[in-house]
Amino acid sequence: MNADYTINRRQVQKITNPADLSALTLALEWKKRVGGEVICLTMGPVSAADCLREAVMSGADAMCHVCDPGLAGADTFVTAKVLATAIGKIGNVDQVFCGNQTVDGETGQVGAEVATMMGWACLNHVVQVLSDEASGICCECISDGRTEVYSVRRPAVLCVCACSSNVTLPSLTAVRRANTMPVRTFALADLGLKELSGKRSSPTKVCAIYYMDRNHRHTVWLHENAAETIAGIFRRKAAGQHDR
Protein backbone atom coordinates (compact mmCIF):
# COMPACT_ATOMS: atom_id res chain seq x y z
CA MET A 1 0.00 0.00 0.00
CA ASN A 2 1.39 3.41 -0.91
CA ALA A 3 1.13 6.36 1.46
CA ASP A 4 -1.85 7.74 -0.43
CA TYR A 5 -3.64 4.39 -0.10
CA THR A 6 -3.20 3.39 -3.73
CA ILE A 7 -1.98 -0.14 -4.19
CA ASN A 8 1.73 -0.54 -4.77
CA ARG A 9 1.35 -2.99 -7.59
CA ARG A 10 5.08 -3.65 -7.92
CA GLN A 11 5.17 -5.45 -4.60
CA VAL A 12 2.08 -7.55 -5.00
CA GLN A 13 2.23 -11.06 -6.41
CA LYS A 14 0.52 -10.82 -9.75
CA ILE A 15 -2.13 -13.38 -10.50
CA THR A 16 -4.96 -13.28 -12.94
CA ASN A 17 -8.14 -12.63 -10.99
CA PRO A 18 -9.82 -16.05 -10.54
CA ALA A 19 -13.21 -14.73 -11.63
CA ASP A 20 -11.63 -13.37 -14.82
CA LEU A 21 -10.24 -16.84 -15.54
CA SER A 22 -13.76 -18.18 -15.19
CA ALA A 23 -14.99 -15.45 -17.52
CA LEU A 24 -12.29 -16.42 -20.03
CA THR A 25 -13.31 -20.09 -19.78
CA LEU A 26 -16.91 -19.25 -20.59
CA ALA A 27 -15.84 -16.91 -23.40
CA LEU A 28 -13.72 -19.64 -25.00
CA GLU A 29 -16.61 -22.11 -24.69
CA TRP A 30 -18.89 -19.48 -26.27
CA LYS A 31 -16.45 -19.06 -29.15
CA LYS A 32 -16.52 -22.84 -29.75
CA ARG A 33 -20.29 -22.59 -30.04
CA VAL A 34 -20.77 -19.45 -32.14
CA GLY A 35 -17.36 -18.72 -33.69
CA GLY A 36 -15.75 -15.29 -33.72
CA GLU A 37 -12.75 -14.13 -31.73
CA VAL A 38 -12.05 -13.64 -28.05
CA ILE A 39 -10.40 -10.31 -27.28
CA CYS A 40 -8.98 -9.81 -23.80
CA LEU A 41 -9.11 -6.33 -22.35
CA THR A 42 -7.53 -5.10 -19.16
CA MET A 43 -6.88 -1.78 -17.51
CA GLY A 44 -3.76 -1.71 -15.39
CA PRO A 45 -0.07 -0.94 -15.15
CA VAL A 46 2.48 -2.28 -17.63
CA SER A 47 2.74 -5.63 -15.82
CA ALA A 48 -0.96 -6.32 -16.37
CA ALA A 49 -0.05 -7.38 -19.92
CA ASP A 50 1.28 -10.64 -18.40
CA CYS A 51 -2.29 -11.67 -17.61
CA LEU A 52 -3.28 -10.89 -21.18
CA ARG A 53 -0.54 -13.17 -22.51
CA GLU A 54 -1.68 -15.95 -20.19
CA ALA A 55 -5.17 -15.55 -21.62
CA VAL A 56 -3.84 -15.90 -25.16
CA MET A 57 -1.95 -19.04 -24.10
CA SER A 58 -5.33 -20.42 -23.07
CA GLY A 59 -6.85 -19.65 -26.44
CA ALA A 60 -7.78 -15.95 -26.63
CA ASP A 61 -7.17 -14.28 -30.01
CA ALA A 62 -6.21 -10.69 -29.25
CA MET A 63 -5.02 -8.45 -26.43
CA CYS A 64 -5.98 -4.89 -25.57
CA HIS A 65 -4.40 -3.01 -22.70
CA VAL A 66 -5.45 0.35 -21.32
CA CYS A 67 -2.37 1.65 -19.61
CA ASP A 68 -1.83 5.19 -18.41
CA PRO A 69 -0.06 6.45 -15.27
CA GLY A 70 -2.90 8.94 -14.89
CA LEU A 71 -5.21 6.07 -14.00
CA ALA A 72 -3.49 5.20 -10.73
CA GLY A 73 -5.99 5.33 -7.89
CA ALA A 74 -9.00 4.96 -10.18
CA ASP A 75 -12.13 3.83 -8.38
CA THR A 76 -14.74 1.58 -9.93
CA PHE A 77 -16.63 4.44 -11.58
CA VAL A 78 -13.54 5.63 -13.45
CA THR A 79 -12.54 2.04 -14.25
CA ALA A 80 -15.97 1.30 -15.69
CA LYS A 81 -15.92 4.50 -17.75
CA VAL A 82 -12.52 3.62 -19.20
CA LEU A 83 -13.47 0.03 -19.99
CA ALA A 84 -16.80 1.02 -21.55
CA THR A 85 -15.01 3.55 -23.75
CA ALA A 86 -12.32 1.03 -24.71
CA ILE A 87 -14.93 -1.57 -25.68
CA GLY A 88 -16.54 1.04 -27.91
CA LYS A 89 -13.15 1.88 -29.41
CA ILE A 90 -12.35 -1.78 -30.13
CA GLY A 91 -15.63 -1.89 -32.00
CA ASN A 92 -17.94 -4.66 -33.21
CA VAL A 93 -18.04 -6.30 -29.80
CA ASP A 94 -21.09 -8.59 -29.47
CA GLN A 95 -20.68 -10.02 -26.00
CA VAL A 96 -18.71 -9.15 -22.88
CA PHE A 97 -17.63 -11.67 -20.23
CA CYS A 98 -16.07 -10.36 -17.06
CA GLY A 99 -15.35 -11.56 -13.55
CA ASN A 100 -18.06 -11.02 -10.97
CA GLN A 101 -15.51 -9.50 -8.61
CA THR A 102 -11.77 -9.12 -8.11
CA VAL A 103 -9.55 -10.38 -5.33
CA ASP A 104 -7.97 -6.98 -4.72
CA GLY A 105 -10.92 -4.62 -4.63
CA GLU A 106 -13.69 -7.21 -4.39
CA THR A 107 -16.37 -4.67 -5.16
CA GLY A 108 -18.26 -6.69 -7.76
CA GLN A 109 -19.74 -3.71 -9.54
CA VAL A 110 -17.56 -2.81 -12.51
CA GLY A 111 -19.36 -5.21 -14.88
CA ALA A 112 -22.78 -3.77 -14.13
CA GLU A 113 -21.50 -0.19 -14.36
CA VAL A 114 -19.85 -0.91 -17.72
CA ALA A 115 -23.09 -2.43 -19.03
CA THR A 116 -25.13 0.56 -17.85
CA MET A 117 -22.74 3.05 -19.43
CA MET A 118 -22.94 1.18 -22.75
CA GLY A 119 -26.72 0.71 -22.56
CA TRP A 120 -26.25 -3.08 -22.54
CA ALA A 121 -28.04 -5.70 -20.44
CA CYS A 122 -26.18 -7.29 -17.56
CA LEU A 123 -26.43 -10.54 -15.64
CA ASN A 124 -24.35 -11.20 -12.54
CA HIS A 125 -23.39 -14.30 -10.57
CA VAL A 126 -23.27 -16.33 -13.80
CA VAL A 127 -21.83 -19.83 -13.57
CA GLN A 128 -22.69 -21.26 -16.97
CA VAL A 129 -23.94 -20.14 -20.37
CA LEU A 130 -26.54 -22.69 -21.39
CA SER A 131 -27.81 -21.69 -24.82
CA ASP A 132 -28.23 -18.94 -27.34
CA GLU A 133 -31.91 -18.44 -28.22
CA ALA A 134 -33.69 -15.92 -30.41
CA SER A 135 -35.08 -14.25 -27.31
CA GLY A 136 -31.73 -13.99 -25.59
CA ILE A 137 -28.88 -15.86 -23.97
CA CYS A 138 -29.81 -18.44 -21.32
CA CYS A 139 -27.48 -18.53 -18.36
CA GLU A 140 -27.33 -20.35 -15.07
CA CYS A 141 -26.77 -18.09 -12.07
CA ILE A 142 -26.44 -18.70 -8.39
CA SER A 143 -27.80 -16.56 -5.61
CA ASP A 144 -28.77 -16.85 -1.99
CA GLY A 145 -29.34 -20.57 -1.81
CA ARG A 146 -30.85 -20.98 -5.27
CA THR A 147 -29.69 -21.87 -8.75
CA GLU A 148 -31.60 -19.91 -11.37
CA VAL A 149 -31.81 -19.83 -15.15
CA TYR A 150 -32.28 -16.44 -16.80
CA SER A 151 -32.69 -15.34 -20.36
CA VAL A 152 -30.86 -12.05 -20.92
CA ARG A 153 -31.32 -9.82 -23.96
CA ARG A 154 -28.42 -9.13 -26.26
CA PRO A 155 -26.00 -7.43 -26.17
CA ALA A 156 -25.10 -8.31 -22.59
CA VAL A 157 -22.29 -8.14 -20.07
CA LEU A 158 -22.11 -11.48 -18.24
CA CYS A 159 -20.43 -11.26 -14.83
CA VAL A 160 -19.01 -14.68 -14.06
CA CYS A 161 -18.37 -16.21 -10.64
CA ALA A 162 -14.91 -17.49 -9.76
CA CYS A 163 -15.91 -21.10 -10.01
CA SER A 164 -16.04 -22.09 -13.62
CA SER A 165 -12.35 -21.99 -14.45
CA ASN A 166 -11.18 -24.77 -16.70
CA VAL A 167 -7.98 -23.31 -18.02
CA THR A 168 -5.50 -26.03 -19.01
CA LEU A 169 -1.74 -25.90 -19.38
CA PRO A 170 -0.76 -24.27 -22.70
CA SER A 171 1.10 -26.03 -25.49
CA LEU A 172 4.47 -24.74 -26.69
CA THR A 173 2.79 -23.38 -29.82
CA ALA A 174 0.36 -21.44 -27.68
CA VAL A 175 3.16 -20.01 -25.55
CA ARG A 176 5.09 -18.92 -28.65
CA ARG A 177 1.95 -17.37 -30.13
CA ALA A 178 1.30 -15.41 -26.96
CA ASN A 179 4.85 -14.13 -26.71
CA THR A 180 4.97 -12.91 -30.30
CA MET A 181 1.46 -11.45 -30.55
CA PRO A 182 1.37 -7.64 -30.39
CA VAL A 183 -0.69 -5.96 -27.68
CA ARG A 184 -2.97 -3.14 -28.71
CA THR A 185 -2.32 -0.47 -26.10
CA PHE A 186 -4.51 2.53 -25.31
CA ALA A 187 -3.54 5.57 -23.28
CA LEU A 188 -6.26 7.88 -21.97
CA ALA A 189 -5.72 10.25 -24.89
CA ASP A 190 -6.36 7.40 -27.37
CA LEU A 191 -9.78 6.92 -25.80
CA GLY A 192 -10.63 10.62 -25.84
CA LEU A 193 -10.41 10.66 -22.03
CA LYS A 194 -7.37 12.87 -21.61
CA GLU A 195 -9.03 14.88 -18.81
CA LEU A 196 -9.80 11.78 -16.75
CA SER A 197 -7.59 11.19 -13.74
CA GLY A 198 -7.61 8.14 -11.48
CA LYS A 199 -7.20 10.19 -8.35
CA ARG A 200 -9.11 13.39 -9.22
CA SER A 201 -12.02 11.97 -11.21
CA SER A 202 -12.91 9.14 -8.84
CA PRO A 203 -16.03 9.96 -6.81
CA THR A 204 -14.91 7.68 -3.98
CA LYS A 205 -11.67 7.98 -2.08
CA VAL A 206 -10.00 5.83 0.53
CA CYS A 207 -9.48 7.89 3.66
CA ALA A 208 -7.99 5.25 5.94
CA ILE A 209 -6.61 1.74 5.79
CA TYR A 210 -6.02 -0.37 8.84
CA TYR A 211 -5.42 -3.91 9.76
CA MET A 212 -8.40 -5.92 10.87
CA ASP A 213 -8.52 -5.95 14.61
CA ARG A 214 -9.78 -9.45 14.79
CA ASN A 215 -11.36 -10.69 17.96
CA HIS A 216 -9.03 -13.35 19.22
CA ARG A 217 -10.98 -15.85 21.20
CA HIS A 218 -9.84 -17.75 24.25
CA THR A 219 -9.72 -21.36 23.12
CA VAL A 220 -10.86 -24.24 25.27
CA TRP A 221 -9.11 -27.38 24.09
CA LEU A 222 -11.12 -30.56 23.77
CA HIS A 223 -9.61 -33.99 24.35
CA GLU A 224 -11.62 -36.97 25.56
CA ASN A 225 -15.30 -37.14 24.76
CA ALA A 226 -14.90 -34.35 22.23
CA ALA A 227 -17.82 -35.60 20.16
CA GLU A 228 -20.13 -35.57 23.18
CA THR A 229 -19.00 -32.05 24.08
CA ILE A 230 -19.60 -30.79 20.56
CA ALA A 231 -23.01 -32.44 20.40
CA GLY A 232 -23.82 -30.86 23.75
CA ILE A 233 -22.96 -27.38 22.44
CA PHE A 234 -25.20 -27.89 19.41
CA ARG A 235 -28.02 -29.12 21.64
CA ARG A 236 -27.70 -26.12 23.97
CA LYS A 237 -27.71 -23.71 21.04
CA ALA A 238 -30.78 -25.35 19.55
CA ALA A 239 -32.51 -24.90 22.90
CA GLY A 240 -31.52 -21.22 22.88
CA GLN A 241 -29.21 -21.54 25.84
CA HIS A 242 -26.02 -19.57 26.27
CA ASP A 243 -22.68 -21.26 26.17
CA ARG A 244 -20.49 -21.92 29.26
Next chain:
Amino acid sequence: MIGEGSMEYWVLIENGSEAEWGLMHHCAALTAGTEIIPAALIREGLDAAKAFTRGAQKVFVLQGAADPRQAGGQVARLAGEGCPAAILCTADRHGRMIAAVAAALLETGLAADCTEIRRREDSLLVMTRPTFGGSLLADIICPEHRPQIATVRPGSYLADTPSGGKTCGPVIQVEPSREPPDTVLLQSVVTQAQPLPTAKKIVAGGKGVGSREGFQLLERLAAAMGAAVGASRAAVNAGYAPYHQQIGLTGQTVRPEVYLAFGISGAAQHLVGMEKSGTVIAVNSDPRAPIFEYADYGLVQDWRETAEALLQLYSQQ
Protein backbone atom coordinates in the same frame (compact mmCIF):
# COMPACT_ATOMS: atom_id res chain seq x y z
CA MET B 1 -24.22 14.62 -9.51
CA ILE B 2 -22.03 16.86 -7.42
CA GLY B 3 -23.46 18.89 -4.59
CA GLU B 4 -24.92 18.76 -1.13
CA GLY B 5 -27.92 16.53 -1.71
CA SER B 6 -31.12 16.74 0.27
CA MET B 7 -31.33 15.77 3.89
CA GLU B 8 -32.54 12.23 3.26
CA TYR B 9 -30.92 8.82 3.47
CA TRP B 10 -32.70 6.13 1.48
CA VAL B 11 -32.65 2.40 2.14
CA LEU B 12 -33.71 0.02 -0.60
CA ILE B 13 -36.03 -2.78 0.52
CA GLU B 14 -36.40 -4.90 -2.59
CA ASN B 15 -37.17 -8.33 -1.08
CA GLY B 16 -38.21 -7.66 2.51
CA SER B 17 -35.28 -9.73 3.77
CA GLU B 18 -34.04 -9.64 7.35
CA ALA B 19 -30.81 -8.06 6.11
CA GLU B 20 -32.69 -5.20 4.42
CA TRP B 21 -34.81 -4.45 7.48
CA GLY B 22 -31.65 -4.55 9.57
CA LEU B 23 -30.11 -1.95 7.29
CA MET B 24 -33.22 0.24 7.64
CA HIS B 25 -32.94 -0.04 11.41
CA HIS B 26 -29.28 1.00 11.24
CA CYS B 27 -30.07 3.93 8.97
CA ALA B 28 -32.63 5.17 11.49
CA ALA B 29 -29.97 4.89 14.19
CA LEU B 30 -27.46 6.78 12.01
CA THR B 31 -29.83 9.67 11.51
CA ALA B 32 -31.29 9.81 15.03
CA GLY B 33 -30.87 13.26 16.54
CA THR B 34 -30.06 14.84 13.20
CA GLU B 35 -32.18 16.62 10.62
CA ILE B 36 -31.66 13.79 8.17
CA ILE B 37 -34.80 11.88 7.27
CA PRO B 38 -34.44 8.09 6.91
CA ALA B 39 -36.66 6.85 4.10
CA ALA B 40 -37.44 3.38 2.79
CA LEU B 41 -37.79 2.53 -0.89
CA ILE B 42 -39.92 -0.59 -0.82
CA ARG B 43 -40.96 -2.80 -3.71
CA GLU B 44 -44.70 -2.86 -4.32
CA GLY B 45 -46.29 -5.59 -2.25
CA LEU B 46 -44.09 -5.11 0.80
CA ASP B 47 -45.55 -3.65 3.96
CA ALA B 48 -45.07 0.11 4.35
CA ALA B 49 -46.11 -0.15 8.02
CA LYS B 50 -43.14 -2.43 8.69
CA ALA B 51 -40.82 0.19 7.21
CA PHE B 52 -42.15 2.76 9.68
CA THR B 53 -41.71 0.42 12.64
CA ARG B 54 -38.11 -0.18 11.52
CA GLY B 55 -37.43 3.54 11.72
CA ALA B 56 -38.33 4.97 8.31
CA GLN B 57 -39.99 8.39 8.47
CA LYS B 58 -41.02 8.32 4.83
CA VAL B 59 -41.78 5.48 2.43
CA PHE B 60 -41.54 5.38 -1.35
CA VAL B 61 -43.36 2.46 -2.97
CA LEU B 62 -41.61 1.32 -6.17
CA GLN B 63 -44.44 0.14 -8.36
CA GLY B 64 -44.27 -2.67 -10.83
CA ALA B 65 -42.09 -5.75 -10.89
CA ALA B 66 -38.57 -4.92 -11.92
CA ASP B 67 -35.46 -6.80 -12.85
CA PRO B 68 -32.29 -5.35 -11.30
CA ARG B 69 -31.56 -3.03 -14.19
CA GLN B 70 -35.12 -1.68 -14.29
CA ALA B 71 -35.00 -1.25 -10.51
CA GLY B 72 -31.68 0.58 -10.75
CA GLY B 73 -33.16 2.88 -13.37
CA GLN B 74 -36.23 3.45 -11.20
CA VAL B 75 -34.08 4.33 -8.19
CA ALA B 76 -31.86 6.60 -10.29
CA ARG B 77 -34.84 8.44 -11.75
CA LEU B 78 -36.29 8.97 -8.28
CA ALA B 79 -32.92 10.08 -6.94
CA GLY B 80 -32.57 12.52 -9.81
CA GLU B 81 -35.70 14.25 -8.54
CA GLY B 82 -35.28 13.76 -4.79
CA CYS B 83 -31.51 14.23 -4.55
CA PRO B 84 -30.96 12.06 -1.45
CA ALA B 85 -27.67 12.45 0.37
CA ALA B 86 -27.22 8.68 0.49
CA ILE B 87 -28.70 5.42 -0.77
CA LEU B 88 -28.02 2.15 1.05
CA CYS B 89 -28.72 -1.34 -0.32
CA THR B 90 -27.90 -4.82 0.87
CA ALA B 91 -25.07 -6.48 -1.05
CA ASP B 92 -27.11 -9.46 -2.14
CA ARG B 93 -27.19 -10.41 -5.78
CA HIS B 94 -29.91 -7.96 -6.81
CA GLY B 95 -28.83 -5.18 -4.49
CA ARG B 96 -25.32 -5.19 -5.93
CA MET B 97 -26.63 -4.81 -9.45
CA ILE B 98 -29.28 -2.22 -8.59
CA ALA B 99 -26.73 -0.07 -6.77
CA ALA B 100 -24.19 -0.35 -9.61
CA VAL B 101 -26.78 0.60 -12.25
CA ALA B 102 -27.97 3.56 -10.17
CA ALA B 103 -24.41 4.73 -9.48
CA ALA B 104 -23.49 4.59 -13.17
CA LEU B 105 -26.65 6.48 -14.21
CA LEU B 106 -26.20 9.10 -11.48
CA GLU B 107 -22.44 9.32 -12.14
CA THR B 108 -21.66 9.01 -8.47
CA GLY B 109 -19.56 6.87 -6.17
CA LEU B 110 -20.42 3.42 -4.89
CA ALA B 111 -18.73 1.64 -2.00
CA ALA B 112 -19.64 -2.01 -2.27
CA ASP B 113 -19.81 -4.89 0.18
CA CYS B 114 -19.34 -2.72 3.25
CA THR B 115 -19.38 -4.16 6.73
CA GLU B 116 -19.98 -0.86 8.46
CA ILE B 117 -21.51 2.53 7.69
CA ARG B 118 -21.11 5.46 10.06
CA ARG B 119 -21.25 9.26 9.94
CA ARG B 120 -18.29 11.54 10.46
CA GLU B 121 -18.47 14.86 12.32
CA ASP B 122 -18.54 16.63 8.97
CA SER B 123 -21.61 14.46 8.17
CA LEU B 124 -19.89 12.49 5.40
CA LEU B 125 -20.65 8.80 5.43
CA VAL B 126 -17.67 6.61 6.18
CA MET B 127 -18.18 3.29 4.44
CA THR B 128 -15.91 0.53 5.71
CA ARG B 129 -15.13 -2.56 3.73
CA PRO B 130 -12.62 -5.39 3.93
CA THR B 131 -10.09 -5.38 1.14
CA PHE B 132 -7.01 -7.19 -0.03
CA GLY B 133 -8.14 -10.65 0.78
CA GLY B 134 -9.80 -9.63 4.01
CA SER B 135 -6.61 -8.70 5.81
CA LEU B 136 -7.20 -4.97 5.64
CA LEU B 137 -10.13 -2.66 6.23
CA ALA B 138 -10.60 0.42 4.09
CA ASP B 139 -12.67 3.47 5.01
CA ILE B 140 -14.21 4.95 1.87
CA ILE B 141 -15.75 8.39 1.52
CA CYS B 142 -17.54 10.07 -1.34
CA PRO B 143 -16.70 13.69 -0.58
CA GLU B 144 -18.35 15.59 -3.46
CA HIS B 145 -20.64 13.40 -5.52
CA ARG B 146 -24.22 12.73 -4.46
CA PRO B 147 -25.89 10.51 -3.57
CA GLN B 148 -23.31 8.56 -1.63
CA ILE B 149 -24.21 4.96 -2.49
CA ALA B 150 -23.18 1.90 -0.52
CA THR B 151 -24.07 -1.78 -0.53
CA VAL B 152 -23.81 -3.51 2.82
CA ARG B 153 -22.97 -7.18 3.34
CA PRO B 154 -26.12 -9.02 4.47
CA GLY B 155 -25.91 -9.81 8.14
CA SER B 156 -23.81 -6.78 9.01
CA TYR B 157 -26.82 -5.21 10.67
CA LEU B 158 -29.74 -7.08 12.11
CA ALA B 159 -32.92 -5.83 13.68
CA ASP B 160 -34.90 -8.37 15.59
CA THR B 161 -37.18 -5.91 17.23
CA PRO B 162 -38.87 -2.83 15.86
CA SER B 163 -37.11 0.37 16.77
CA GLY B 164 -40.22 1.81 18.34
CA GLY B 165 -40.64 4.48 15.70
CA LYS B 166 -43.88 5.88 14.40
CA THR B 167 -46.20 3.44 12.73
CA CYS B 168 -47.13 5.66 9.82
CA GLY B 169 -45.95 8.58 7.77
CA PRO B 170 -45.95 9.85 4.20
CA VAL B 171 -46.16 7.11 1.54
CA ILE B 172 -45.29 8.13 -2.00
CA GLN B 173 -46.05 5.94 -5.00
CA VAL B 174 -43.29 5.77 -7.60
CA GLU B 175 -44.32 4.89 -11.12
CA PRO B 176 -42.99 1.70 -12.65
CA SER B 177 -39.93 1.52 -14.88
CA ARG B 178 -40.60 2.68 -18.43
CA GLU B 179 -38.14 0.23 -19.98
CA PRO B 180 -38.75 -3.43 -20.80
CA PRO B 181 -36.93 -6.02 -18.68
CA ASP B 182 -33.44 -7.13 -19.65
CA THR B 183 -33.72 -10.49 -17.97
CA VAL B 184 -36.46 -13.05 -17.63
CA LEU B 185 -36.36 -15.71 -14.94
CA LEU B 186 -36.99 -19.09 -16.50
CA GLN B 187 -36.30 -21.43 -13.64
CA SER B 188 -35.45 -21.27 -9.97
CA VAL B 189 -34.32 -24.24 -7.92
CA VAL B 190 -33.49 -24.25 -4.24
CA THR B 191 -29.98 -25.63 -3.75
CA GLN B 192 -29.73 -24.96 -0.07
CA ALA B 193 -32.72 -25.71 2.09
CA GLN B 194 -31.03 -23.55 4.68
CA PRO B 195 -29.44 -20.58 2.93
CA LEU B 196 -26.13 -19.93 4.65
CA PRO B 197 -26.61 -16.25 5.54
CA THR B 198 -29.53 -17.07 7.85
CA ALA B 199 -28.47 -20.54 9.06
CA LYS B 200 -28.24 -20.87 12.83
CA LYS B 201 -25.92 -23.88 12.75
CA ILE B 202 -23.22 -24.50 10.19
CA VAL B 203 -20.85 -27.40 9.57
CA ALA B 204 -18.05 -26.25 7.29
CA GLY B 205 -15.18 -28.04 5.60
CA GLY B 206 -11.86 -26.83 4.29
CA LYS B 207 -9.12 -28.16 2.05
CA GLY B 208 -8.16 -30.52 4.87
CA VAL B 209 -11.30 -32.54 4.14
CA GLY B 210 -9.41 -33.72 1.10
CA SER B 211 -12.10 -34.99 -1.24
CA ARG B 212 -15.64 -34.69 -2.55
CA GLU B 213 -16.41 -37.92 -0.72
CA GLY B 214 -15.20 -36.29 2.49
CA PHE B 215 -17.68 -33.47 1.96
CA GLN B 216 -20.46 -35.98 1.42
CA LEU B 217 -19.68 -37.27 4.90
CA LEU B 218 -19.93 -33.70 6.23
CA GLU B 219 -23.25 -33.27 4.46
CA ARG B 220 -24.60 -36.39 6.18
CA LEU B 221 -23.32 -35.07 9.50
CA ALA B 222 -24.85 -31.63 8.92
CA ALA B 223 -28.20 -33.21 8.06
CA ALA B 224 -28.07 -35.22 11.29
CA MET B 225 -27.21 -32.09 13.30
CA GLY B 226 -29.78 -29.88 11.55
CA ALA B 227 -27.06 -27.66 10.22
CA ALA B 228 -26.29 -26.03 6.87
CA VAL B 229 -23.10 -26.94 5.02
CA GLY B 230 -20.38 -24.44 4.20
CA ALA B 231 -16.96 -24.64 2.59
CA SER B 232 -13.77 -22.65 2.44
CA ARG B 233 -12.58 -21.17 -0.84
CA ALA B 234 -9.72 -23.67 -0.98
CA ALA B 235 -12.16 -26.57 -0.75
CA VAL B 236 -14.35 -25.11 -3.50
CA ASN B 237 -11.36 -24.40 -5.75
CA ALA B 238 -10.23 -28.00 -5.25
CA GLY B 239 -13.62 -29.20 -6.40
CA TYR B 240 -14.68 -30.77 -3.07
CA ALA B 241 -17.68 -28.50 -2.61
CA PRO B 242 -19.88 -26.38 -4.89
CA TYR B 243 -19.45 -22.62 -5.08
CA HIS B 244 -22.80 -21.87 -3.46
CA GLN B 245 -21.46 -23.34 -0.21
CA GLN B 246 -18.45 -21.02 -0.12
CA ILE B 247 -18.03 -18.87 2.98
CA GLY B 248 -15.64 -15.95 3.01
CA LEU B 249 -14.79 -12.74 1.24
CA THR B 250 -15.58 -14.07 -2.22
CA GLY B 251 -18.36 -16.26 -0.86
CA GLN B 252 -21.05 -15.64 1.69
CA THR B 253 -21.01 -14.02 5.10
CA VAL B 254 -22.56 -16.06 7.87
CA ARG B 255 -23.31 -15.47 11.53
CA PRO B 256 -24.67 -18.72 12.94
CA GLU B 257 -24.98 -19.42 16.64
CA VAL B 258 -22.54 -22.28 16.22
CA TYR B 259 -19.92 -22.85 13.53
CA LEU B 260 -18.13 -26.20 13.37
CA ALA B 261 -15.08 -26.09 11.11
CA PHE B 262 -13.37 -29.23 9.86
CA GLY B 263 -9.97 -29.00 8.20
CA ILE B 264 -10.14 -25.22 7.73
CA SER B 265 -6.86 -23.38 8.24
CA GLY B 266 -8.37 -19.98 9.00
CA ALA B 267 -7.13 -17.72 6.21
CA ALA B 268 -8.07 -14.05 6.59
CA GLN B 269 -10.48 -14.13 3.66
CA HIS B 270 -12.37 -16.99 5.29
CA LEU B 271 -12.49 -15.36 8.72
CA VAL B 272 -14.13 -12.29 7.19
CA GLY B 273 -17.05 -14.51 6.28
CA MET B 274 -17.63 -16.20 9.65
CA GLU B 275 -15.99 -14.22 12.45
CA LYS B 276 -19.34 -12.98 13.75
CA SER B 277 -20.39 -16.55 14.55
CA GLY B 278 -21.59 -17.12 18.10
CA THR B 279 -19.56 -20.17 19.10
CA VAL B 280 -16.76 -21.43 16.87
CA ILE B 281 -15.53 -25.01 17.17
CA ALA B 282 -12.47 -25.85 15.09
CA VAL B 283 -11.17 -29.31 14.29
CA ASN B 284 -7.79 -29.47 12.57
CA SER B 285 -4.90 -31.91 12.75
CA ASP B 286 -2.45 -28.97 12.62
CA PRO B 287 -2.17 -27.39 16.09
CA ARG B 288 -0.73 -24.22 14.52
CA ALA B 289 -3.68 -23.62 12.21
CA PRO B 290 -4.61 -19.91 12.53
CA ILE B 291 -8.28 -20.80 12.98
CA PHE B 292 -7.60 -21.86 16.55
CA GLU B 293 -6.95 -18.21 17.49
CA TYR B 294 -10.54 -17.43 16.56
CA ALA B 295 -12.18 -20.54 17.96
CA ASP B 296 -13.91 -20.93 21.30
CA TYR B 297 -13.26 -24.68 21.24
CA GLY B 298 -10.33 -26.35 19.56
CA LEU B 299 -9.70 -30.00 18.81
CA VAL B 300 -6.42 -31.17 17.33
CA GLN B 301 -7.54 -34.36 15.68
CA ASP B 302 -8.05 -35.83 12.24
CA TRP B 303 -11.28 -34.30 10.94
CA ARG B 304 -12.69 -37.62 9.74
CA GLU B 305 -12.25 -39.28 13.14
CA THR B 306 -14.23 -36.47 14.79
CA ALA B 307 -16.91 -36.35 12.10
CA GLU B 308 -17.48 -40.09 12.20
CA ALA B 309 -17.65 -40.09 16.01
CA LEU B 310 -20.25 -37.31 15.88
CA LEU B 311 -22.26 -39.07 13.19
CA GLN B 312 -22.26 -42.22 15.27
CA LEU B 313 -23.50 -40.28 18.32
CA TYR B 314 -26.33 -38.69 16.37
CA SER B 315 -27.38 -41.93 14.72
CA GLN B 316 -27.71 -43.52 18.15
CA GLN B 317 -30.22 -40.91 19.24
